[in-house]
Amino acid sequence: MVEPKLDIERHIKYWQRCLKTLLPTQYTSTDSNRIMLGFFILSALDILGAGPDTFPEKQRKNIRDWVLKCQHPNGGFCGSPNHRFPDSYYVDVGHGKQQMDPASLPATFFAILSLSFVGSFEQIRRDDCLKWLKTLQRDDGSFGEIVTQDGVIEGGRDMRPCYLAAGVRWMLRGDTPLSEKEKGDDIDLEKMVDYIRSGQTYDGGISESFQHEPHAGYSCCAISALSIINRLPHSPSLSGTEPQGLTNIPETIRWLVSRQVGYTVEKGEDEEETKTPAPPVLQGVYENQPSAPTPSLQDEDSVGFNGRCNKKVDTCYAYWVTASLDILGQDKAQLLNTKASRRFLLEHTQHRIGGFGKAPGDPPDIYHSNLGLATLAIMKEPGLKPFDSALCVTKQQKEIIGRLREAALSG
Amino acid sequence: MGKYEGDPEWDDVVPIPQDDGEGALAQIAYTDEYAEAMGYLRAVMAAKEHSERVLDLTEHIISMNAAHYTVWLYRASTIFALNADVEQELSWVNDVALDNQKNYQIWHHRQLLVDHLYPSISSDPNAIRKFAESEVDFMTQMFDEDAKNYHVWSYRQYLVRKLNLFTEAELKSIETLLRIDVRNNSAWSHRFYVVFSDPKYSTPGSHATEYDPKIPDEIIDREIEFSKAATFEAPQNQSPWNYLRGVLRKGGRKLSSQECFAGEFVKIPENGEEDIRSSHALDFLADVWAEEGKVEKADEALRLLGDKYDRIRKNYWDWRRGTLKEEGITKGLAKVELAH
Numbered sequence: 001m002v003e004p005k006l007d008i009e010r011h012i013k014y015w016q017r018c019l020k021t022l023l024p025t026q027y028t029s030t031d032s033n034r035i036m037l038g039f040f041i042l043s044a045l046d047i048l049g050a051g052p053d054t055f056p057e058k059q060r061k062n063i064r065d066w067v068l069k070c071q072h073p074n075g076g077f078c079g080s081p082n083h084r085f086p087d088s089y090y091v092d093v094g095h096g097k098q099q100m101d102p103a104s105l106p107a108t109f110f111a112i113l114s115l116s117f118v119g120s121f122e123q124i125r126r127d128d129c130l131k132w133l134k135t136l137q138r139d140d141g142s143f144g145e146i147v148t149q150d151g152v153i154e155g156g157r158d159m160r161p162c163y164l165a166a167g168v169r170w171m172l173r174g175d176t177p178l179s180e181k182e183k184g185d186d187i188d189l190e191k192m193v194d195y196i197r198s199g200q201t202y203d204g205g206i207s208e209s210f211q212h213e214p215h216a217g218y219s220c221c222a223i224s225a226l227s228i229i230n231r232l233p234h235s236p237s238l239s240g241t242e243p244q245g246l247t248n249i250p251e252t253i254r255w256l257v258s259r260q261v262g263y264t265v266e267k268g269e270d271e272e273e274t275k276t277p278a279p280p281v282l283q284g285v286y287e288n289q290p291s292a293p294t295p296s297l298q299d300e301d302s303v304g305f306n307g308r309c310n311k312k313v314d315t316c317y318a319y320w321v322t323a324s325l326d327i328l329g330q331d332k333a334q335l336l337n338t339k340a341s342r343r344f345l346l347e348h349t350q351h352r353i354g355g356f357g358k359a360p361g362d363p364p365d366i367y368h369s370n371l372g373l374a375t376l377a378i379m380k381e382p383g384l385k386p387f388d389s390a391l392c393v394t395k396q397q398k399e400i401i402g403r404l405r406e407a408a409l410s411g
Numbered sequence: 412m413g414k415y416e417g418d419p420e421w422d423d424v425v426p427i428p429q430d431d432g433e434g435a436l437a438q439i440a441y442t443d444e445y446a447e448a449m450g451y452l453r454a455v456m457a458a459k460e461h462s463e464r465v466l467d468l469t470e471h472i473i474s475m476n477a478a479h480y481t482v483w484l485y486r487a488s489t490i491f492a493l494n495a496d497v498e499q500e501l502s503w504v505n506d507v508a509l510d511n512q513k514n515y516q517i518w519h520h521r522q523l524l525v526d527h528l529y530p531s532i533s534s535d536p537n538a539i540r541k542f543a544e545s546e547v548d549f550m551t552q553m554f555d556e557d558a559k560n561y562h563v564w565s566y567r568q569y570l571v572r573k574l575n576l577f578t579e580a581e582l583k584s585i586e587t588l589l590r591i592d593v594r595n596n597s598a599w600s601h602r603f604y605v606v607f608s609d610p611k612y613s614t615p616g617s618h619a620t621e622y623d624p625k626i627p628d629e630i631i632d633r634e635i636e637f638s639k640a641a642t643f644e645a646p647q648n649q650s651p652w653n654y655l656r657g658v659l660r661k662g663g664r665k666l667s668s669q670e671c672f673a674g675e676f677v678k679i680p681e682n683g684e685e686d687i688r689s690s691h692a693l694d695f696l697a698d699v700w701a702e703e704g705k706v707e708k709a710d711e712a713l714r715l716l717g718d719k720y721d722r723i724r725k726n727y728w729d730w731r732r733g734t735l736k737e738e739g740i741t742k743g744l745a746k747v748e749l750a751h
Contacts, residue, residue, distance in 0.1 A: 035437075062434025067436070085457060100456070101453075154484060198618055204653075209568075210620070211568050212565060214600075215561065311559065
């Protein structure tokens with residue numbers, strides 16, 4: 001059979017539309033995460049080889065200015081200009097400035113990544129940002145997303161902020177050993193590792209805590225965070241004394257590969273009709289499962305991913321699972337059914353205007369379109385740049401970030 | 412003229428407009444209604460105003476952008492500043508939650524409200540019981556829409572901790588959900604938590620992946636039986652298989668203690684066709700046989716999985732076969748060395 005092809009030009013067109021035209025009103029519900037949307041747009045174009053390095057200088061400057069406009073005067077970034085007050089409102093209150101609307105950790109992570117595409121780190125208030133980052137950490141090692149003027153840490157208690165904090169720290173500090181003084185100003189890595197380790201669940205996945213259900217997104221954030229701070233078992237700099245973040249890698253791998261779900265379209269179904277999973281005869285399919293497994297997978301079938309046991313397939317979980325295994329190293333992503341996963345993305349969630357939808361038949365959106373593309377990049381799709389799963393950017397971009405950090409530090 | 416601009420009640424407020432500058436990223440086609448309301452929100456936040464009209468304004472913004480990460484906090488601080496009726500707020504939040512299934516902020520808001528309310532009922536067991544019941548009723552409504560809603564389950568666990576709901580009633584309510592859908596993995600996870608983190612008998616802080624010597628044998632036995640019964644109902648459902656592995660680890664028991672049970676679903680005769688009713692049983696037995704050093708049998712189980720019963724994961728099963736052989740060789744060499 002003929003394998004489907006990724007139409008690179010069509011995807012570039014989709015992303016240029018996202019870059020240049022107003023997003024539809026339905027995106028209002030993501031207004032507080034505009035920095036994240038902006039990053040996904042820049043990064044997707046970079047994966048496709050049409051990134052901000054190809055933009056005119058004027059456009060690069062505008063993007064840079066816009067991201068910096070979201071920087072909070074006390075360090076960190078806000079998620080959107082809607083959270084940023086005019087400068088005159090941030091009056092001095094003795095211990096820093098009036099907080100107004102606080103900076104957010106996700107916004108800070110995505111803002112720094114976005115700046116890396118369009119210029120330099122020199123205008124990032126690095127020391128303020130790192131000091132603020134430390135104030136987001138709770139006693140149990142977890143991180144919140146914001147901290148209020150009164151010092152109350154708010155936001156979820158799960159693996160996402162750990163990942164974002166590890167990422168911000170790496171982009172601004174790097175991974176060279178710190179002096180004693182710098183260590184005092186740093187986040188507590190030991191506590192963070194303890195928190196992540198305690199999020200492992202009885203079935204091998206990772207959850208927000210061991211009391212909850214494991215989730216592919218949280219698992220990937222946990223594994224990425226450990227990778228960034230060199231606490232996975234194969235980390236080159238891991239000495240014998242530092243505890244690892246995961247206690248049972250084979251169980252984690254079993255949980256990750258179990259997220260693959262067979263997906264077939266019923267024969268004779270019109271292409272434009274909504275596609276429903278065919279008689280679900282394979283392991284992991286949620287509805288109307290027969291009592292016995294049937295040896296039935298044909299070579300033309302495709303494989304999607306769910307985020308939790310017995311849930312439905314969704315494009316973003318293809319990313320969270322593939323990236324997790326990729327980070328676990330030694331070609332672990334090859335344990336997946338790459339060919340059938342690729343077929344699922346290209347034939348079922350890729351949209352004819354470019355981009356990817358959440359589920360088969362869905363219109364494309366920025367989040368799923370970026371992660372669909374990133375999944376293919378991890379699977380080494382021809383025409384896409386090699387990808388760094390832990391930082392969620394191309395390998396080339398990761399190197400650039402390292403250089404920008406050094407330049408800002410020596411400047 | 413906008414809703415607020417034309418309203419005499421808001422005459423005294425000068426809205427703070429949003430400054431996007433040139434060439435902004437991810438610009439959204441805001442409605443005039445949204446842009447105006449956000450301008451007024453910034454103005455009241457700058458003035459630190461906590462008033463009835465702020466409650467109306469925050470409600471309006473939440474209806475358009477429920478993921479706004481500070482409007483919820485500002486609303487909570489306004490509720491507390493006004494000493495407003497928390498129960499009335501909870502019932503409003505119920506409606507918002509039912510309309511916004513995927514929103515996280517609502518549940519954080521709810522926790523702030525409950526944390527605020529709790530001291531007023533904490534000394535009255537009856538009041539706590541009544542409150543717990545009404546919360547469980549609301550969660551049941553949420554579960555009717557989506558019984559695997561992650562945020563609702565997070566809140567459920569918070570409530571179990573807060574109100575010490577390690578009770579028979581809690582276990583019964585999970586069983587009800589599993590009777591409706593035995594594949595509801597969220598309910599399985601919650602059961603594991605309620606059973607193995609019960610402060611009456613568990614070791615405080617014992618992780619889900621650890622043996623806990625303090626768990627009574629009868630609890631381990633009960634949970635093994637629970638997962639077995641569910642497995643007979645749907646052998647190809649992975650949830651109870653995972654649960655069984657988790658229970659055995661908690662109880663410090665070997666997988667091989669359940670070899671007979673897993674064997675109910677796997678018949679591999681010396682000659683003739685095998686009869687496999689669950690790929691998870693085959694996986695379980697592969698681990699049992701590896702545990703017992705029966706490498707060839709384990710390898711055959713893994714081969715059947717990759718070639719026949721779980722072909723979508725063939726690469727994985729082949730990898731397991733590889734590690735099984737490596738471990739077998741290592742163990743074999745160790746034996747040879749000992750013999751010398």
